[in-house]
Amino acid sequence: MARWQPNAPERLTVAALELFEERGYESTTVIEIAERAGLTKSTFFRHFQDKREVLFGGGAMAGLLAEGIAGAPAAATPFEALVHALDAVGREAFHPARREVSARRRAVIAANPELREREALKGLGLTASMTDALKRRGVPELTSCVAAELGALALKIAYERWSDTIDGDDFGDVARRTLCDVRAASALC
Structure with missing residues (x-):
């Protein structure tokens, strides 16, 4: 080449x-x-x-999430702002052509402790980015923290679901369903 x-x-x-x-x-x-x-x-x-x-892409994902939350309608609830952010991530980062690469990336990370640690740190950074973005919208700190943790969990699960499937669902659809699943499961506590 x-x-x-x-x-x-x-x-x-x-x-x-x-x-x-x-x-x-x-x-x-x-x-x-x-x-x-x-x-x-x-x-x-x-x-x-x-x-x-090469596997983690710098801070692009954190920026997309923060921008998505900031770009949500002013009257959006924290949950709706997270949906807006996950949709933005789907449009910008998780194109159908990336599905195979994403599944391979996950397998490589799973096989290496150093990479698993880096993935966990990236997850913490994404959570912090969402927390800060929600607080900038005027969401109280505790609500921002809880919503961001649920958003990060939904993002992780949605990424796994999306990269493991061969159906035509785009990431945004998978992420929205997953966020609803996580929200429903958290109501059980």
């Missing part, structure tokens, strides 16, 4: 997943990822801080 072709981040992600699946995360180097993608090591570092970030 020529070095000038577009979509370097996507190419690097696919190359990294292939190598992580073939050799394992620890045995794969940045140089190997770049070479597999037909790119240079410097191109890799223009897009990602290290090989872990």
Whole structure:
């Protein structure tokens, strides 16, 4: 593949997943990822801080969630603001073509303790982002915290459901149903 072709981040992600699946995360180097993608090591570092970030995408998801909450109608309840945010994430980050990559990403992360730890830290960051966005809307702190925790749980479960299925549901539909499921389950407590 020529070095000038577009979509370097996507190419690097696919190359990294292939190598992580073939050799394992620890045995794969940045140089190997770049070479597999037909790119240079410097191109890799223009897009990602290290090989872990190929799987985690920096802070883009936290920003999408915060923007989605901020962009919800002024009269929206915290629950409705979360629905708005999950819809925004679905439109921007989880396209049908990414479903297979998402399932492969989850398998690679599940096989590596360091990556599971990084995934957990990312989840905490997403929760904090949603909490802060809800508080900026004037939602009381405790309500913001609880809603954000439920939103993060719904996001995690929806991501698993969406990436594991082959049906045509888009992420937003799966996320909305999952958020309702989580909300209903929390009422049992």
